[in-house]
Amino acid sequence: MKKHLLYFSIxxxxxxxxxxxxxxxxxxxxxxxxxxxxxxxxxxxxxxxMNSYYVFWSEDSTDWNNVYTxxxxxxxxxxxxxxxxxxxxxSATLMDLYAEATSTLIDHHLGLxxxxxxTGKNFVYTPGEAEVKRRDYAIGQKYGVAAMxxxxxxxxxxxxxDRGQWGEMDGNRNFFGTRTLEDGRKVAYLWQNNFNMQxxxxxxxxxxxxxxxxxxxxxxxxxxxxxxxxxxxxLDNRCNKGGQTRDLDLVIGAFLxxxxxxxxxxxxxxxxxxxxxxxxxxxVDTTLISNRRDLEAEHIPYIVLTNxxxxxxxxxxxxxxxxxxTGRMIGERTFGAHGQLMSYSTIFHDGTFGTSGGKxxxxxxxxxxxxxxxxxxxxxxxxxxxxxxxxxxxxxxxxTKAIDYIKAY
Amino acid sequence: xxxxxxxxxxxxxxxxxxxxEIRSGRGGVEFSKSRKGRRGSQYKSHRYSQxxxxxxxxxxxxxxxxxxxxxxxxxxxxYAYDMTFTGRWGANAGVTGTYMVYDWLSIRAxxxxxxxxxxxxxxxxxxxxxxxxxxxxxxYLQVPVMADWTFGxxxxxxxxTGAYAAGWLAGNMTRQTVLxxxxxxxxxxxxxxDNRMDGGLVGGIGISWDPLPYLxxxxxxxxxxxxxxxxxxxxxxxDTRYNNTIVIGVSTKYVF
Numbered sequence: 001m002k003k004h005l006l007y008f009s010i011x012x013x014x015x016x017x018x019x020x021x022x023x024x025x026x027x028x029x030x031x032x033x034x035x036x037x038x039x040x041x042x043x044x045x046x047x048x049x050m051n052s053y054y055v056f057w058s059e060d061s062t063d064w065n066n067v068y069t070x071x072x073x074x075x076x077x078x079x080x081x082x083x084x085x086x087x088x089x090x091s092a093t094l095m096d097l098y099a100e101a102t103s104t105l106i107d108h109h110l111g112l113x114x115x116x117x118x119t120g121k122n123f124v125y126t127p128g129e130a131e132v133k134r135r136d137y138a139i140g141q142k143y144g145v146a147a148m149x150x151x152x153x154x155x156x157x158x159x160x161x162d163r164g165q166w167g168e169m170d171g172n173r174n175f176f177g178t179r180t181l182e183d184g185r186k187v188a189y190l191w192q193n194n195f196n197m198q199x200x201x202x203x204x205x206x207x208x209x210x211x212x213x214x215x216x217x218x219x220x221x222x223x224x225x226x227x228x229x230x231x232x233x234x235l236d237n238r239c240n241k242g243g244q245t246r247d248l249d250l251v252i253g254a255f256l257x258x259x260x261x262x263x264x265x266x267x268x269x270x271x272x273x274x275x276x277x278x279x280x281x282x283x284v285d286t287t288l289i290s291n292r293r294d295l296e297a298e299h300i301p302y303i304v305l306t307n308x309x310x311x312x313x314x315x316x317x318x319x320x321x322x323x324x325x326t327g328r329m330i331g332e333r334t335f336g337a338h339g340q341l342m343s344y345s346t347i348f349h350d351g352t353f354g355t356s357g358g359k360x361x362x363x364x365x366x367x368x369x370x371x372x373x374x375x376x377x378x379x380x381x382x383x384x385x386x387x388x389x390x391x392x393x394x395x396x397x398x399x400t401k402a403i404d405y406i407k408a409y
Numbered sequence: 410x411x412x413x414x415x416x417x418x419x420x421x422x423x424x425x426x427x428x429x430e431i432r433s434g435r436g437g438v439e440f441s442k443s444r445k446g447r448r449g450s451q452y453k454s455h456r457y458s459q460x461x462x463x464x465x466x467x468x469x470x471x472x473x474x475x476x477x478x479x480x481x482x483x484x485x486x487x488y489a490y491d492m493t494f495t496g497r498w499g500a501n502a503g504v505t506g507t508y509m510v511y512d513w514l515s516i517r518a519x520x521x522x523x524x525x526x527x528x529x530x531x532x533x534x535x536x537x538x539x540x541x542x543x544x545x546x547x548x549y550l551q552v553p554v555m556a557d558w559t560f561g562x563x564x565x566x567x568x569x570t571g572a573y574a575a576g577w578l579a580g581n582m583t584r585q586t587v588l589x590x591x592x593x594x595x596x597x598x599x600x601x602x603d604n605r606m607d608g609g610l611v612g613g614i615g616i617s618w619d620p621l622p623y624l625x626x627x628x629x630x631x632x633x634x635x636x637x638x639x640x641x642x643x644x645x646x647x648d649t650r651y652n653n654t655i656v657i658g659v660s661t662k663y664v665f
Binding site: 278 | 529
């Protein structure tokens, strides 16, 4: 029997060696891991950072292992070329390689910023924006604040809005407009190029433009809540780059009777690709506004306008309005950046890593968003109730449709 | 299995020699303590009231086992040094059967439902030193095959050595966060990086007793040493997370 026990012990010891030792996860924000001096070393640490910190691996079909095995030799080839003749690759080559590595990733908040290890030149690549530019309905279309300013002017000229006021603060613009229909009922219209409403309402504003910016938000809300002859509300989220989700408590919470469970969020709690937390429910709060208005009871439509450059919070608010009892979403399919961002990634092992302006900086979502109504649509965007493309009907198309809808409601 | 084979090659069937004396009284076969091993065993005294079925080579037993499992993971946390992984208790139950090759060696195989649970705690200084507790519960279907080295007669002692194969069935997480004080419960989603199969070594000790000629009850402690990573092999960033499971249980078997 002793012999058997001996065999057993030896076998256990031998077989115990069959457990392989794993690779150690590297912290991609640690200065030690930023001390690389080669293109391949830079790619390696960015790849590892993405491997751990990216929150959409559960949804993303990108074969991330394959990205490493196919791309790493290409970066090594750059190093080899530099070693031979000390000539750094041109900007396009380096950008193309990172584009090839990340082009299929669905996180549309993703922004890669990296510095050429030899020339010190900085590069920025945003795979999400590149994807949106390739969409058939967005090709050749003008988006942005300038295009929107022009569009609103033509909206007024076309008689779709009676009058309005421009505001500007901290580089952001907004426009509050009204329209009195033939029967005397009124339409409240607000466009803004980002969401920072709650923060803005707490400020005073020193210049006229700033005061206008704040009063535009206040006036729009006031009209939505208190105008007795309100025919409809238009929230124009076109060319809106997103912002603070707590503004949902204003633009949605003002019209709810009870808190709305609009999405579930989850972050990462470990360095593994799929080390997710549970889904955490996210609510629109109704306590911020006391004199809330029941649009359904008063039969008032709430319309949100979107286009391909309605980003993040502009999409989140749109998808909620789309599913409100009197809500309607008109325009183009949105950008597709729904993940929420938090600043303290070291707690959650996900989201943005690196140093802004440093050797590498990867900006991305730190929470995966799953809408209660439509699920995870990261990288796809929200499809409107009524699709009106700018390439067909210009900026006026969606606005015309909105006013017609309110008239007929 | 390897160990079982090693043992079988080495050993001679001890019971193949007929006992030369049968005495009355219950208790089955009893070997003298002074015998010099099984190889050419010399029996000084033997007691036989009847041929004890349960001690014959060739007999089968089949029954049920139930108990508790305690599992913990061996893994690399990497830079996530604020995470502490702890073991957790779970349940274990199933069908167990043996085939007696010699009176001192049986082959045992079980079909078990085994929970391989573990916990993770994080201390967050930035979140006012509050702990985040996450409990992972994983359900497995597990089939161990063991050599059952048996000693003694009235109350038998067992040493089990063998190997097991297991399959992941489902999992869930329960969590107490700092963001939401209530418990959050969610299904563990099987991912592309997860490995559904589990396998490794198993060994342990046990005792058994026959209160009735056809009934065998026992208690045991087994250790399952997993050699398959719960994560799939990755070419670049290979993440290793191995399960270690102790199962303590009791069993009731019918002796055929």
